[in-house]
Amino acid sequence: MRKVGVIGAGMTLFRRRLQETGKEMCFEATKMALDSAGLTRADIDMVVNGTAPDAFDGVHMKGEYLLDGCGGYRKPYTRVFTGGGTGVFSSIAGWWHVASGLADAVLVVNEEKMSSCQPHPQSVFAHIWDPILDRPLRPNLVWIFAMEMNRYMHVHGVKKEDIARVAVKNKRNAVGHPCAQLADPKITVDDVLNSEVMAWPVQRLDISPPSDGASAIVLASEDFIRRRKIKDRAWMSGVGWCIDSTMWTDRDLYFPEYVARAAQTAYKRAKISDPRREIDFAEPYDPFDYKELHHLEGLLLAKKGEAPILTREGVTERDGDLPVCPSGGLMGVGNPIAATMGQKIGELFWQLTNQAGKRQIPHEVHTGVAQAWGDLMQYGSVVVMSS
Amino acid sequence: MATVFCAVAISPESASNRGPDCMRVGIIGVGMTAFRPSTPEYSWKELMFEAASRAYADAGVDPRTEVDSFVTCAEDYYEGFGIFDEFTPDQLGGALRPVCTVTGDGLQGLANAFMQIQTGLIDIAVVEAHSKASDILTLEGIIEHGLDPIWNKPLGGHPFLIAGLEADAFVRKTRTSVKALAAVVAKNRTNALRNPLAAYAAKVDAEQVLSSAERFAPLRALDIAAPADGGVVLVLASEAAARRRHANPVWIRGIGWASDSPTLETRDWTQAAYAQLAAEMAYRLAKVRRPATEIDFAEVDDRFSYKELQHLEAVGLAKKGEAGRTVLKGGYDPGGALPVNVAGGSLGCGNVFEATGLHRAAEVALQLRGDAGSHQIDGVRVGVAQSWRYIPSATGAVAVLGVGQ
Numbered sequence: 001m002r003k004v005g006v007i008g009a010g011m012t013l014f015r016r017r018l019q020e021t022g023k024e025m026c027f028e029a030t031k032m033a034l035d036s037a038g039l040t041r042a043d044i045d046m047v048v049n050g051t052a053p054d055a056f057d058g059v060h061m062k063g064e065y066l067l068d069g070c071g072g073y074r075k076p077y078t079r080v081f082t083g084g085g086t087g088v089f090s091s092i093a094g095w096w097h098v099a100s101g102l103a104d105a106v107l108v109v110n111e112e113k114m115s116s117c118q119p120h121p122q123s124v125f126a127h128i129w130d131p132i133l134d135r136p137l138r139p140n141l142v143w144i145f146a147m148e149m150n151r152y153m154h155v156h157g158v159k160k161e162d163i164a165r166v167a168v169k170n171k172r173n174a175v176g177h178p179c180a181q182l183a184d185p186k187i188t189v190d191d192v193l194n195s196e197v198m199a200w201p202v203q204r205l206d207i208s209p210p211s212d213g214a215s216a217i218v219l220a221s222e223d224f225i226r227r228r229k230i231k232d233r234a235w236m237s238g239v240g241w242c243i244d245s246t247m248w249t250d251r252d253l254y255f256p257e258y259v260a261r262a263a264q265t266a267y268k269r270a271k272i273s274d275p276r277r278e279i280d281f282a283e284p285y286d287p288f289d290y291k292e293l294h295h296l297e298g299l300l301l302a303k304k305g306e307a308p309i310l311t312r313e314g315v316t317e318r319d320g321d322l323p324v325c326p327s328g329g330l331m332g333v334g335n336p337i338a339a340t341m342g343q344k345i346g347e348l349f350w351q352l353t354n355q356a357g358k359r360q361i362p363h364e365v366h367t368g369v370a371q372a373w374g375d376l377m378q379y380g381s382v383v384v385m386s387s
Numbered sequence: 388m389a390t391v392f393c394a395v396a397i398s399p400e401s402a403s404n405r406g407p408d409c410m411r412v413g414i415i416g417v418g419m420t421a422f423r424p425s426t427p428e429y430s431w432k433e434l435m436f437e438a439a440s441r442a443y444a445d446a447g448v449d450p451r452t453e454v455d456s457f458v459t460c461a462e463d464y465y466e467g468f469g470i471f472d473e474f475t476p477d478q479l480g481g482a483l484r485p486v487c488t489v490t491g492d493g494l495q496g497l498a499n500a501f502m503q504i505q506t507g508l509i510d511i512a513v514v515e516a517h518s519k520a521s522d523i524l525t526l527e528g529i530i531e532h533g534l535d536p537i538w539n540k541p542l543g544g545h546p547f548l549i550a551g552l553e554a555d556a557f558v559r560k561t562r563t564s565v566k567a568l569a570a571v572v573a574k575n576r577t578n579a580l581r582n583p584l585a586a587y588a589a590k591v592d593a594e595q596v597l598s599s600a601e602r603f604a605p606l607r608a609l610d611i612a613a614p615a616d617g618g619v620v621l622v623l624a625s626e627a628a629a630r631r632r633h634a635n636p637v638w639i640r641g642i643g644w645a646s647d648s649p650t651l652e653t654r655d656w657t658q659a660a661y662a663q664l665a666a667e668m669a670y671r672l673a674k675v676r677r678p679a680t681e682i683d684f685a686e687v688d689d690r691f692s693y694k695e696l697q698h699l700e701a702v703g704l705a706k707k708g709e710a711g712r713t714v715l716k717g718g719y720d721p722g723g724a725l726p727v728n729v730a731g732g733s734l735g736c737g738n739v740f741e742a743t744g745l746h747r748a749a750e751v752a753l754q755l756r757g758d759a760g761s762h763q764i765d766g767v768r769v770g771v772a773q774s775w776r777y778i779p780s781a782t783g784a785v786a787v788l789g790v791g792q
Contacts (some may be wrong), residue, residue: 001507008679021537053469060464060532063490064780067649074664077782078499079490081463083470089487093499102672109491128469219579245482246474261483269508375473 174328615737
């Protein structure tokens with residue numbers, strides 16, 4: 001198998017109701033990623049696009065629509081889609097384009113424009129349910145995540161304060177991120193606990209709201225990196241992806257088994273046998289604050305029920321023993337679904353190549369893991385990267 | 388675990404002096420449902436299940452323990468869901484296993500599974516695509532929703548206008564007679580009479596096509612493939628796994644995919660640039676230098692009659708302007724020099740949307756294995772499957788399949 005490196009990354013500002021169309025946001029992120037790698041579109045063999053529901057942007061075959069903004073004109077171009085898992089999954093698709101030997105340099109461009117969806121993207125989420133078993137109950141995403149959060153808190157006896165610490169940490173970490181929508185240097189645990197209740201136990205500041213944005217990365221083979229004398233690169237050393245059954249009502253929501261299986265595959269491919277010791281920092285998917293904890297356990301970086309304790313003890317702070325979401329994550333930077341590749345794969349690249357600026361982890365880091373989560377609480381995509 | 392992989396990327400600079408040297412990937416299982424105008428007794432999940440069960444039985448694999456990766460091909464709006472990927476694992480035997488969706492044509496899914504196996508980390512992969520078009524109440528509205536929301540959709544035309552305009556540009560540029568378009572329809576619907584899975588098999592002649600209702604000039608009612616329901620699943624394996632498991636694997640000798648401009652204003656309207664680019668890539672991987680003499684038969688997208696001719700010219704199986712004259716002379720008949728769409732094409736089998744390309748690959752594989760039943764053609768060793776992502780896209784893929792050494 002050929003080694004695959006990330007050699008460039010770019011991301012747009014994350015905001016609800018940006019003036020740009022989806023194509024224009026893709027162009028912006030693509031240009032930034034190519035510039036950072038010192039390449040032009042002519043150097044790129046193939047393009048992968050990742051974007052979540054078409055109904056957000058309101059365009060059928062959204063991948064075809066975004067194609068020229070992503071640099072895919074007259075190139076082999078594919079869109080992949082695994083719900084929220086696309087945020088990391090599209091980079092895995094990019095990885096197999098290069099690792100297979102079919103391409104030397106590949107662009108991966110992720111986009112989401114949720115504000116086109118009126119009156120609120122939640123109306124799209126009304127159409128993600130089984131039409132016979134679920135839809136007649138008129139479920140809503142916040143409700144089912146409230147169920148999952150409740151189950152997690154109940155099984156491990158987790159207090160809401162310990163979950164709110166994640167929101168505080170990530171919104172503070174996002175200060176200094178040029179794309180951040182939700183950075184707040186002064187936020188406290190009490191602010192989160194006193195925010196409006198959406199569906200108990202989920203409160204407004206436990207959620208990352210809808211957003212618009214795009215992100216892009218450039219992947220290349222080891223040979224290409226050597227030939228072009230590219231200095232800033234981080235290797236994709238392990239990838240894994242896994243989907244659980246559609247029947248979410250049939251499983252115990254307290255632990256994401258599908259994330260654990262994806263992580264085990266990725267660690268095995270990266271030759272990591274003790275992730276807690278060998279992983280220096282992590283970018284788990286955190287659209288809700290409890291999800292960071294849930295996913296840290298799924299990634300086998302904390303024992304079941306241990307993640308809130310690590311958070312309380314400061315282990316997951318940027319200067320802690322295991323920095324988690326040093327980018328600010330989705331809670332701090334924002335959540336234009338697939339475009340969060342910028343805080344996940346992008347952040348791993350920037351941290352591992354010492355380009356994270358104010359967000360740089362103060363101690364030396366060599367190996368990081370990024371993860372995204374999606375579909376009906378059933379998808380895990382995991383990438384391990386090393387310097 | 389396989390250890391040999393493609394040694395050279397397909398970028399022009401590297402391909403010019405060194406031929407790519409890929410590990411072989413074989414098709415070891417083919418499963419299809421019948422294609423029908425509607426399937427009221429089946430949900431989309433049951434269509435997928437039936438096609439998958441047939442493919443697994445053909446390959447002799449247990450999806451829950453032996454398949455390393457599943458790729459499904461689907462678009463949300465066709466399926467009627469916000470995130471269709473959610474609904475894919477159970478009926479394929481893929482729960483708690485690596486499954487992903489390629490929002491593309493089935494041949495693009497095949498290309499991704501091919502690459503996964505080329506990494507050496509995956510031995511057996513499954514590709515699935517299906518259509519449950521009969522569930523769609525507003526098909527034209529969905530297709531129209533694929534137009535640029537600022538520049539094109541507000542014009543309010545029927546989306547098939549694009550096919551009419553393109554057909555007009557094609558026949559003018561290549562001096563193709565509309566009789567040739569009618570001959571394509573007559574050939575494919577008649578061919579479908581020998582395919583028990585086809586939805587729209589009929590003894591149609593060119594005169595009937597030319598006297599059918601005028602729709603999007605020069606296209607008439609019978610020039611347009613009608614929608615159908617159906618499912619297709621292929622099981623792929625690395626060379627070692629394929630040889631271990633199947634007496635007669637069909638090898639994917641080359642695969643390519645490409646997109647022309649998505650905007651109507653800047654794309655090439657006379658020739659299918661996407662098909663030409665995809666074919667160049669597939670032929671490069673397959674080391675096919677003279678497609679017109681090295682390819683024995685072809686399954687190409689014919690969802691509008693002119694598309695079959697346009698695609699044959701784009702993939703180098705006919706000279707520019709020749710395809711129309713050849714079809715009129717019977718050159719693409721089952722007994723002709725280059726049999727095309729022997730199974731009936733989309734005009735005969737029905738338009739199965741994202742499953743169209745995978746259906747073509749499945750038909751090529753069955754022909755090469757000698758398993759095509761009453762529409763079997765004799766002595767074929769190498770075949771081409773070509774796909775297009777339908778209106779309003781300019782995206783397509785090409786696969787070169789072969790048997791023997």
